[in-house]
Amino acid sequence: MNVNVTINDKAEQRDVEPSVTLLEFVRDVLGLKGTKEYCHSGVCGACTVLMDGNAISACSTLAVQADGHDLLTVEGLGTPDDMHPIQQAFVDNFGLQCGYCTPGMVLLTKSLLDENPQPTREEIIRYMGSNICRCTGYAGILASVEAVVAQRGK
């Protein structure tokens, strides 16, 4: 099946089997390895991508379901030399330890702030609780998100 997407502002077209998940499409077909796999059941959020701006689990989506849509993965946010302010905030505020959840957390932060540019701490806690981090205990993640909010509020 032909799948046409715009991913990280670039048009891509690939012919894939309908049984290919969006996670396999992003990682193995397009070679973008920032998106991670862990639970493969919609629970953890390691595979978070934004489709038309909305956070979804790539593991629980077929690539064909993304046909005609706009995708953002962590690679589209910034590069090591030119990080997005959200990525920089995670680095500055110890928002990560092992880093496995981080691409998902960074994208989840982007969708939160696009929806609600000045969230309260309570709103941040509820939203970021959508994804699992097994290392940080979330304190550094919340500090990272709050740092971006504070920066933007200026």
Next chain:
Amino acid sequence: MRPFEYIKPSTVDEATSFLSQNAEDSLIMGGGTAAVVLLHLGVVRPRYVVDLGGIGALRETTMKGSLHLGALTSIRSLERDPAIAADYNLLSEAASQVANIRVRNAASVGGAVAYGEPQTDTPVALTALDATVEIAGASGARQIPIADFYRGPYETALEQGELVVGINVPKPAANSVGCHMKFTIGSPENKPVANASALIALDPSSGKIIAARVVMGAVGGTPVVAASAAGLVGETPNDDLFADIAAQAANETDPIEDLRGPVWYKRRIAKVLVERALKCALQKSQG
């Protein structure tokens, strides 16, 4: 994942006519949040996956006296639509407690209802609101009250080849206020140990309860409509009354023991949640 053929109808008629020939070999897909995982695990091995995602008509939501939700309406839009939050607060409150943001963005209300999963929130609120399930099949369309739609765990009134095309929610009676309470073991999976939706209406002059509905989820194969809620009607709300009705309601449940806890525990949680949902509804209605 095992290979399958991907079918993407663009109208309900196209979907039902395909299914009239191939229902047994087909898996219907709404948002795919459960369907794709079932395919991945090999729990289902269909020859065809019928993706409803191309049927634009199933995305329509209207509010004319009652709320009509096309089957593909996302759970997240139930949570975020200000008009739904205003008039159908119980529904948006329950929707906001489903799973995590990613699931709520992708899952559809039709999928949530059709799946028939016992550990579920939106169908519990929809049952409290007396919603109707709109069904289409090759032989025609029909409507069923949601309380009659559920037959057992993952078992519904859908016949082979039939689709849920929409949900109709009547506007709650004037002065009625609802709350949805849920207890989870605190992971982003967020499936309920138990939950409860309560809807009460107070007579503005006497302050007495004139209508009440209590529905509990995850404590039976289907949403449990508490018959004991009838004991609230005609009474002046107070804590003792709520505790008494909640205890009776918990006795009407039929939970199973699983990783979320043993039977006695789930009953006890259900009692507490019913009590809290009633208190919350009372508090809201007293502003």
